Amino acid sequence: MSFSLIRDEDLIRVNHSGKVVDGGRNRLLNRAAYAIHAQIHKARPDVMCAVHSHTVYGRAFSATGRTLDMISQDFCTFYKDHVLYPNFAGLVLAEEEGQHIAAALGPHKAAILGNHGLLTVGVTIEAAVYYFVTLEGLCKSQLAADASAAATGRPLITIGDEEAADTYAAVGQPDGGYFGGLPLFQLGERDFGESTYLGRGLEPL
Template sequence: MSPVADPVSRNDSSAIPQAARSAGVGTFPRPPTFTTKEEEREYLKFRLAQAFRIFGKLGYDEGVAGHITVRDPVRPDCFWVNPFGKHFSLIQPSDLILVDHHANVQINESGPNKLLNKAAFMIHSAIHEARPDVNCAAHSHSVYGRAFSTLGKELDMITQDSCAFYKDHGVYRQYGGVVLDEEEGAHIVKALGSKKAVILQNHGILVGTTSIEATVHFFIALEKSCQVQLMADAAAAGTGGKIIKISEAEAAMTYGVVGTMAGGWFSGRPHFQLLEAQEGSSFRFGSGK
């Protein structure tokens, strides 16, 4: 089975908004469909492992910090997460851990390293439980996201790309240390609200969306938007200039093109296409891997 052409996201029955559709001429692709939930599980595990390797290639690793999760389609009360202590660049589908919302690692389904990162569990279990629409969430200690997080502020709408987060990201303006308890996870969820991203003060960035592809795209986009704003702020301060911000109306219009979930899925696909070309491996529909 292969993807069929249709401009909708896998978890959204509505078409890509007209504003986003106007960016292309022709028919947009659609995420794959599956004959069984088990096949969907294998695909999501394959895709999640790819996402980790993409993060590894981009340098979004910092020792053992960082995690990406995806909700399990067979058991929606569980999610897949990386084993604690394995480098992102090495993760394969067979390495992933399946855990429920009570921190119980599902032994039979999980990989050989069943060590669970407690911070990953506290953050992601809270998000997946509070936000049924979030199928994939990612957090890592990326360099520019970390640097920008020290400012404790939202992004300014200064570029077309930053408009993907117009009124769709929050700030958690409190650093409570390493997230090792439920209360801190709840605080992060509250700061995230119904948005797709949150800047964690003195910590880094977090993105949660309807798909692995959209999460990877918007995480990269947020990291780069943080980088651009840091550079623009420094350039303005150094030259005595003033940053030109995008107006509210223009930011809202641009968000309708670059900030949607379906658009995020579409924009995230090239990262996986590149990885598959480099590795010579892609998911074989109907084969279970």
């Protein structure tokens, strides 16, 4: 189904063996999604949600074979907290490839999957979504900055490690991801006529 058409009743619940056990009018399982997500949840019991998609700037940056430079405050959300998984092995259908991705992710909140796309995780759904949306925007900024540097011949100026670490301590923690994600969910609820987030207080669930 098109993402824009999916409703609550279309979602499926899948057990750890990949068997659809509940929900969905069409109960077909996306095997590639299962191969990645199941292994991440198995390796990271702290993760409530994993987000992965093939976005325009994520795909473009994933072809550069590198992680982000710390070139602005927002980038510091991922300071030493994102990794590159360079091994593109085709469409992920095997459990072993999902295990490799989960191992590469380790304790971090995000991975750039080489020639593939972006992956983020969070201890709340709100944080995981916020990290993904933010990471996609940072890939766009990084590509623009790289193009500017190439055009002018001037290297990018990056934030120092001490400053980046201090900024990460302020903006890179799970609570920050949760609060950053709330406005995104509020906008979604406005569009779908719901009100759960619009009436919520400031305490994470």
